[in-house]
Amino acid sequence: MLKSERQAYILHQLNIHNRVSSSWLSETIKVSEDTIRRDLQELAETGKAIKVHGGALSLSFSEFNLSSNHVYGKNEKQLIARKAISLIKNNMVVLTSGGTTIIELARSLPHTLKATFISGSIPAVLEYSNHPNIDVIAIGDKVSKNSKITIGADAIAKIKSLKVDICFLGINAIDVKHGISDDDWDVAQLKKVMTESSQKVVALAISEKIDTFQPISICPLKSIDYLITELDPGNPRFDPYKKNGITLI
Amino acid sequence: MLKSERQAYILHQLNIHNRVSSSWLSETIKVSEDTIRRDLQELAETGKAIKVHGGALSLSFSEFNLSSNHVYGKNEKQLIARKAISLIKNNMVVLTSGGTTIIELARSLPHTLKATFISGSIPAVLEYSNHPNIDVIAIGDKVSKNSKITIGADAIAKIKSLKVDICFLGINAIDVKHGISDDDWDVAQLKKVMTESSQKVVALAISEKIDTFQPISICPLKSIDYLITELDPGNPRFDPYKKNGITLI
DNA sequence: ACAATTCCTGCAAAAAACCGCAAAAATCCG
DNA sequence: CGGATTTTTGCGGTTTTTTGCAGGAATTGT
Numbered sequence: 001m002l003k004s005e006r007q008a009y010i011l012h013q014l015n016i017h018n019r020v021s022s023s024w025l026s027e028t029i030k031v032s033e034d035t036i037r038r039d040l041q042e043l044a045e046t047g048k049a050i051k052v053h054g055g056a057l058s059l060s061f062s063e064f065n066l067s068s069n070h071v072y073g074k075n076e077k078q079l080i081a082r083k084a085i086s087l088i089k090n091n092m093v094v095l096t097s098g099g100t101t102i103i104e105l106a107r108s109l110p111h112t113l114k115a116t117f118i119s120g121s122i123p124a125v126l127e128y129s130n131h132p133n134i135d136v137i138a139i140g141d142k143v144s145k146n147s148k149i150t151i152g153a154d155a156i157a158k159i160k161s162l163k164v165d166i167c168f169l170g171i172n173a174i175d176v177k178h179g180i181s182d183d184d185w186d187v188a189q190l191k192k193v194m195t196e197s198s199q200k201v202v203a204l205a206i207s208e209k210i211d212t213f214q215p216i217s218i219c220p221l222k223s224i225d226y227l228i229t230e231l232d233p234g235n236p237r238f239d240p241y242k243k244n245g246i247t248l249i
Numbered sequence: 250m251l252k253s254e255r256q257a258y259i260l261h262q263l264n265i266h267n268r269v270s271s272s273w274l275s276e277t278i279k280v281s282e283d284t285i286r287r288d289l290q291e292l293a294e295t296g297k298a299i300k301v302h303g304g305a306l307s308l309s310f311s312e313f314n315l316s317s318n319h320v321y322g323k324n325e326k327q328l329i330a331r332k333a334i335s336l337i338k339n340n341m342v343v344l345t346s347g348g349t350t351i352i353e354l355a356r357s358l359p360h361t362l363k364a365t366f367i368s369g370s371i372p373a374v375l376e377y378s379n380h381p382n383i384d385v386i387a388i389g390d391k392v393s394k395n396s397k398i399t400i401g402a403d404a405i406a407k408i409k410s411l412k413v414d415i416c417f418l419g420i421n422a423i424d425v426k427h428g429i430s431d432d433d434w435d436v437a438q439l440k441k442v443m444t445e446s447s448q449k450v451v452a453l454a455i456s457e458k459i460d461t462f463q464p465i466s467i468c469p470l471k472s473i474d475y476l477i478t479e480l481d482p483g484n485p486r487f488d489p490y491k492k493n494g495i496t497l498i
Numbered sequence: 499a500c501a502a503t504t505c506c507t508g509c510a511a512a513a514a515a516c517c518g519c520a521a522a523a524a525t526c527c528g
Numbered sequence: 529c530g531g532a533t534t535t536t537t538g539c540g541g542t543t544t545t546t547t548g549c550a551g552g553a554a555t556t557g558t
Contacts, residue, residue: 302505
């Protein structure tokens with residue numbers, strides 16, 4: 001097998017699997033590991049692969065790693081925030097959960113928007129209160145260290161007593177079978193009552209969380225009206241969700 | 250599984266869940282916990298994650314620290330905060346108002362202190378929640394734009410239902426004739442019920458506010474147990490206050 | 499205060515990388 | 529074609545990296 005042929009094969013495997021190990025390549029192509037190693041070195045020098053201890057990674061793999069953005073997926077979240085804001089009209093009463101996506105939403109609100117925001121997320125409330133035309137209601141209770149939102153019976157009772165126009169949930173997992181799910185019991189309880197206290201429910205998620213699920217169920221798909229990700233709403237991945245009556249944005 | 254691949258996976262999980270535990274990762278990836286620990290250590294050293302006992306946290310969650318831009322009279326307020334902290338013992342339940350002096354108090358709390366803090370001040374609650382051993386209760390209601398504290402009937406009712414060990418008030422004006430006074434009606438109402446719901450009341454003020462008064466009265470001198478300023482407690486300015494039974498610190 | 503986790507340190511085995519060298523293969527050139 | 533040169537490849541020995549494990553210290557939760 002020719003050298004260039006071999007390297008082309010390695011690149012091909014990289015594109016398929018996003019990763020290769022030297023030992024596996026050596027076995028498969030039946031050349032010594034030293035040869036593979038030299039190949040990988042060349043591919044790395046010409047910028048066609050990323051060499052790591054034990055093998056190599058595809059270039060697309062490092063895009064996430066080297067993103068100097070301190071907040072993971074910040075651009076994606078800002079895009080999601082902009083889409084979400086298009087749903088908010090003047091004089092609406094809005095209920096929101098916590099999470100970094102919601103914080104991004106809070107920061108991106110136009111200064112002209114006049115609305116009432118209700119939340120138990122301390123950082124979100126702080127952001128909302130920086131907007132001059134927005135009335136902010138904080139939901140009180142014990143503050144969870146992990147999520148910085150208020151959790152407990154008081155918070156749940158308060159949310160139950162509401163019936164707001166629209167509710168934005170930053171979610172951790174959603175799939176067709178289980179609906180929205182989470183891994184924190186307290187947070188899940190809160191989100192559950194939030195969906196019940198809103199006319200419209202909007203789920204915000206970066207695309208990585210689509211088609212994943214977690215142990216604690218929050219609500220089925222049919223409780224959700226809108227799903228917002230950073231992807232194009234026409235993406236075929238969303239077809240099963242659309243069939244369940246969800247509007248993609 | 251390659252080492253760098255594994256670390257990328259950890260980061261991925263971290264960015265989805267905002268936190269991961271070493272034991273869970275060890276089970277999921279099927280490597281020893283020591284390996285996970287070393288991975289987390291490397292990720293922490295390169296600033297891609299925050300290592301904590303038992304696992305790691307996403308960077309985005311540490312972004313909630315407020316920029317401590319220049320606060321007027323910061324050194325004085327730090328001194329006041331240190332004096333105030335000497336009054337807090339383990340397992341106490343503490344009620345605090347808002348204001349920059351209280352924020353300074355919140356930042357200066359020792360990490361070993363174990364106590365419950367209750368407040369309607371959003372920035373203060375956020376600071377409290379960064380302390381691992383402190384339980385935080387947020388008081389909910391409408392958030393005042395000026396002071397970033399919750400005001401209204403709900404907040405007042407909630408405070409009235411309490412009887413805490415000690416209450417710290419950041420105050421705007423105090424003199425012998427009028428006691429503590431303020432210029433914001435809502436804030437004054439809150440502080441008034443706070444004094445009534447506490448066994449001990451501590452007033453925090455930089456010395457400029459001593460012997461001044463404002464339109465809305467909060468409580469007379471006799472409702473106050475301690476007065477803390479940046480000055481020496483033996484200062485003769487304080488003699489009239491001491492005569493009213495207040496302990497200077 | 500006590501039991502259970504988790505962390506750290508040193509160590510040893512396995513895996514991978516590196517280095518130099520030499521044989522084999524390909525290329526070049528008169 | 530023949531010989532010199534370059535490239536490629538594999539191999540042995542050494543160094544570095546990675547990983548798991550055992551113990552004792554530190555931390556956490558109850």
